[in-house]
Every structure is written in C-alpha cells, then in structure tokens.
Amino acid sequence: MAPPNAQDERRQNGVIKKNPGCNENISFQELKRIEKERRELLLRAELPFWRILLYFNGTSLRDVATDSLVWTTLLIYIWIRVTAYSIDYVPTAVAYLEKTNISILGGFLSFFLVLFVNQTNERFLEMYGFSKACSGRIQDVAGVAKAQLPRREADRLVRYFNAAHIAGYVGLNAIGQGSPYSKSNFFNYYNEKYHLLTKNEMKALSRHDMDNSALCMKELVTWCEMNVTRAKKDGYIDSHQEKFMHDKILAFRAAMDGMYDYTDQPPHFFYIHFLVLLSALYLPLFAIDAAYATGWGDNKSIGIDILQGIIVFLQCIFVSGLRSLGTKMIDPYGDDLEDLSVINYVEGTLEICRTIMRSHQPKTD
Numbered sequence: 468m469a470p471p472n473a474q475d476e477r478r479q480n481g482v483i484k485k486n487p488g489c490n491e492n493i494s495f496q497e498l499k500r501i502e503k504e505r506r507e508l509l510l511r512a513e514l515p516f517w518r519i520l521l522y523f524n525g526t527s528l529r530d531v532a533t534d535s536l537v538w539t540t541l542l543i544y545i546w547i548r549v550t551a552y553s554i555d556y557v558p559t560a561v562a563y564l565e566k567t568n569i570s571i572l573g574g575f576l577s578f579f580l581v582l583f584v585n586q587t588n589e590r591f592l593e594m595y596g597f598s599k600a601c602s603g604r605i606q607d608v609a610g611v612a613k614a615q616l617p618r619r620e621a622d623r624l625v626r627y628f629n630a631a632h633i634a635g636y637v638g639l640n641a642i643g644q645g646s647p648y649s650k651s652n653f654f655n656y657y658n659e660k661y662h663l664l665t666k667n668e669m670k671a672l673s674r675h676d677m678d679n680s681a682l683c684m685k686e687l688v689t690w691c692e693m694n695v696t697r698a699k700k701d702g703y704i705d706s707h708q709e710k711f712m713h714d715k716i717l718a719f720r721a722a723m724d725g726m727y728d729y730t731d732q733p734p735h736f737f738y739i740h741f742l743v744l745l746s747a748l749y750l751p752l753f754a755i756d757a758a759y760a761t762g763w764g765d766n767k768s769i770g771i772d773i774l775q776g777i778i779v780f781l782q783c784i785f786v787s788g789l790r791s792l793g794t795k796m797i798d799p800y801g802d803d804l805e806d807l808s809v810i811n812y813v814e815g816t817l818e819i820c821r822t823i824m825r826s827h828q829p830k831t832d
Contacts, residue, residue, distance in 0.1 A: 493647045493802065495656050501647075501802055502810040509808075525804045527788035534791075537783040540750040544779045547758035548772050557763040569749070569756045573782075576745045580789040583742060586734060587796040594729050594799050595807055597722040601632055602816040604719035608691070608712055609823045615704050624694045625820050628719070630654075630663040631687035632816060635723045636809055638681040639800050643730040647802040648809060650677045661817055681727055688720045726800070733797045746786050754779050 508525045511518075523529055531537055605628050612621035637654050640646040648654075654677065658664055664672070675682040692713060699709040761775045762768055799807040 493652060495652045498647060498652065498802070498810060501804065502808060505804050505806065505808055506811065508804050527784065527791060530791035531784050531787050534783075534787045536747060536750060537780075537787050540754045540783050541776070541780060543751050544754040544758045544776060547755065548761065548776075551758075551761070551763050551767060555764060558759075561759050561763060564756060564759045567756065569752050572745070572749050573753065576742075576749050576786065579742055579745065580786065580793070583734070583738070584789055584793040584796075587793040590729055590734075591796040591799050594726055597725040597729075598807055598809070598812050600722040601635070601719050602812050602819075604715045604722070605629060605632060605816050606819055606823070607715045609820045611704075611708060611712055613823050613826060615708060616698055617703065620694065620698060620703065622824060624691055624698075625824060626661075626663045627687050627690045627694065628716070629661065629817055629820060630658070631684050631691065631719070631723075633657050633663075633813055634677055634687060635681065635684040635726070636800070636813070637677050638679075638684055639726065639730055641679040641681075642727060643733060644798045644801060646800050648800075657813065657817065661821075681723070684723060685720070688716060691716050730798060730800065739794070742790055746790060750783060750786055753782055 504524070511522065511525075605625075608628055609621075609625045612624050615621075616624065633654050636646070636648045637650055640649055658669075672683050672686060675686065677683040695704075695709055695712045695716065698704050699706070704712070757775050757779050761771055795803055795805045799805075800809060
C-alpha cells in the first residue's frame with residue numbers, strides 16, 4: 468500500500484499518470500527477455516538488406532499490418548476496381564477527379580510527418596544521452612571514492628549512488644505513459660543482488676512512494692552529497708576533490724531531471740491529432756484518386772490494377788510507418804523493443820562500479 472502522502476508526491480512532481488499499475492504484472496524475467504530481444508534488434512542495423520527484409524518484429528510492417536486505416540484504404544481501392552470490372556461504361560466521376568490534385572495534400576502531409584519524426588528522434592537521442600550521462604557520472608564518483616576514501620565510506624557512497632540510479636528509472640513509472648520498471652520487479656531485484664541499501668536505509672526511504680515519484684532518487688542523491696561533505700570534514704578529500712564530486716553528483720541529478728522533463732512533456736496532442744486527421748483524410752482520397760485513374764471500360768488492365776494497388780500500399784506504408792515511428796520514439800522508457808536498454812545501462816554501471824571498488828594495483832618493481 469502506498470504511503471499516505473503518495474498523492475501529494477504525485478502533485479509535487481507534476482504527474483500525468485496513465486493506468487496506474489498497468490505494468491505491475493511484468494516480471495523481471497519478462498523484462499530481461501524484452502531486453503535481450505532489444506539488444507539483438509540493435510545488431511540488425513548492419514545486416515545485408517535482404518536479411519533485414521526478412522524480419523517482422525521491430526519493424527514498420529508490424530504496425531502497418533495492424534493499422535485499420537491501411538486496410539480501409541486498400542479496401543476502398545479494391546472495391547472501386549471491382550466495380551470497374553462489373554460495368555462497361557466510364558463513370559462521370561472520372562472526369563471530375565481528373566481536375567483534382569491530391570498530390571498537394573500529400574506533399575504537405577509528407578512535410579509534417581518528416582518534421583514529426585525528426586523532432587521525436589531528437590528527443591530520443593537526448594534521452595539516450597541523459598541515460599548514458601547518469602552512468603558516466605556514477606563511474607566518475609566511484610573512481611575518486613576508491614582512490615581517496617576509506618573502504619567503508621567509499622562503498623557507502625557508491626551504494627547510494629547506484630541505488631539512486633535505479634530508483635530514478637522506477638520513478639519514471641509515475642509520469643507520461645508509465646514505465647515497466649517498478650520497485651517490486653526492478654529495484655528490489657538489484658537491491659538484493661548487489662546489497663545497495665540496508666533494511667534501515669530502506670525504512671528511511673519508505674515515506675516516499677518510489678513507484679510514483681522521483682523523491683526517493685532525490686533523497687538518495689542528497690545522501691551522496693552529505694557523504695562527500697562528511698568526507699571533506701574528516702580530511703579524506705580536499706576542497707578541489709569535494710567540488711569535483713559534488714559537480715558530478717549534481718550533473719547526475721540534472722541528467723535524471725532531463726529524463727523526467729522530456730517524459731512528462733511529450734509532443735503536443737494537437738500536433739499528433741493534426742497528423743492523424745490528415746492521414747485519415749489523405750489515404751482514402753489517394754486510394755479513390757488512384758483507383759479512378761487506373762482505367763475504365765476498354766482501358767482496363769489487370770497489370771495496371773496490380774501496379775496501382777502496390778503504389779497505394781506503399782503510400783500507406785509511408786504514411787502509417789512514419790507516424791508509428793515518430794510515436795514510438797516519444798517515450799523510450801517503456802517495454803517496446805525500440806525503447807532504450809535500461810537494464811543494460813543499470814547492470815553495466817553496477818558491474819563497472821564493482822570492478823572499480825575491487826581494483827587492486829600491483830606493487831611496482
């Protein structure tokens with residue numbers, strides 16, 4: 468059960484929560500399976516084109532195949548062409564459609580779709596940069612802590628920092644479209660495996676709802692800053708080293724805040740609705756225009772019908788595929804195969820920190 472102040476934490480973090488708890492049933496094993504497929508998907512980008520065409524999962528075809536607008540467009544084209552073979556005269560509508568210019572609407576739609584994909588791709592890469600920056604800042608602090616602090620103090624600082632990293636991803640579940648990473652299936656697993664927080668430390672954080680706010684991450688970051696300040700007072704580090712570590716800790720928090728900011732503010736719904744509306748109007752009109760222009764009466768040809776049908780289908784792939792691509796990149800911290808590899812970032816950081824903390828330099832001759 469969430470703490471009494473959970474709703475207050477949601478308000479403090481400007482949460483737009485969708486379907487609370489919708490991802491709670493995803494187990495850690497399922498998250499690992501998705502992560503494995505996600506990493507394999509990244510390696511496909513350099514395959515020969517003929518092998519790339521053989522894949523279905525993680526491609527635009529999966530979304531196109533389930534898009535009702537695509538099938539509606541194709542059915543409109545097929546219905547008109549079937550009608551053309553059932554009559555032996557040229558409808559008057561053919562002459563009227565010759566005066567229209569659907570390509571103008573197609574040009575505008577193409578421009579807005581490409582602009583949409585560019586914007587969401589820029590968001591995606593920015594958020595990827597934030598994730599990698601978080602990992603980098605933890606490694607920076609771990610290196611100085613290993614070299615300058617007593618083992619007990621260094622271990623505690625690195626433990627808190629890694630716990631803040633994982634808690635930050637869990638807190639993303641409270642905003643935007645939600646996240647599959649929860650305290651029960653994500654944080655607790657790594658906490659038990661790497662012994663990040665003791666029972667007393669977990670109890671101190673229990674006043675925050677980790678699944679529904681970033682406050683656990685914020686408090687753990689503050690603990691890291693307090694540990695650095697204490698190390699300076701105890702004489703383990705000098706002012707320059709203290710400033711360096713504080714700067715890295717604050718840079719980590721800023722990167723996490725960047726992820727929260729982007730996740731909480733997706734592209735405007737007005738813009739997305741505009742693209743969907745244009746698509747819903749353009750594709751059926753394109754199918755009608757192509758079907759009527761294919762031929763009537765003595766000008767009918769099965770070969771031309773098939774060719775025009777392929778062109779209509781390609782136009783559907785272009786419009787639906789670009790729109791789906793842009794939409795998938797809006798929130799890269801979900802459970803889609805195209806999302807960022809959060810588990811890889813977390814486990815990589817934990818293993819690097821473990822290597823740093825266990826490092827022993829051999830004696831020189």
